[in-house]
Amino acid sequence: MKIGSFFESAHILLTELVEFLYFWANNLQTTAFLLKNLGWGEHTITDWKNFLRELCVEEFLVNPQPIGGSGHNGEIDEPKFRHRKCSSGRMLSGQWVFGGIDRETKDIFMIPVQDRSAAPLVGE
Known part of the structure; x- marks a missing residue:
C-alpha cells in the first residue's frame, strides 16, 4: 500500500501514519496531544506536520479554485x-x-x- 505514495519512504508503521493523518485532518494536532497518543518524538511530529502543510500548499498552488x-x-x-x-x-x-x-x-x-x-x- 505504501508503494507509489509519500508513505513509501516513511520509516513509521502505516497504521501509525493513518492515525496521525486522522488527528491532523481533524485538527487534533497539538504536539502535546500527538506525543501522548502516538508516542513519536517531537522532531518526527514537527517534520510530518510541516510535510503535510507543504503538500497542501503545493495542491492549492497547482489547482487554484475561484x-x-x-x-x-x-x-x-x-x-x-x-x-x-x-x-x-x-x-x-x-x-x-x-x-x-x-x-x-x-x-x-x-x-x-x-x-x-x-x-x-x-x-x-
Whole structure:
C-alpha cells in the first residue's frame, strides 16, 4: 500500500501514519496531544506536520479554485513561503503568494506572485 505514495519512504508503521493523518485532518494536532497518543518524538511530529502543510500548499498552488460570490465574506493575504532551515541563521529566499479564503464555504485559493504591487493582483 505504501508503494507509489509519500508513505513509501516513511520509516513509521502505516497504521501509525493513518492515525496521525486522522488527528491532523481533524485538527487534533497539538504536539502535546500527538506525543501522548502516538508516542513519536517531537522532531518526527514537527517534520510530518510541516510535510503535510507543504503538500497542501503545493495542491492549492497547482489547482487554484475561484471563491466567493454574492453573500460570501472573504479574507485575503500575501504570505511568503520559505523552506525551513533549522538553526542556520541564514535568510532564505522564498515565494510570495496571494491567497484567500471564503469564510462560509472554507474554499481557498493561492496564486504565486513575483510582484506584490496592486497591478498584477487586479489584472492591469
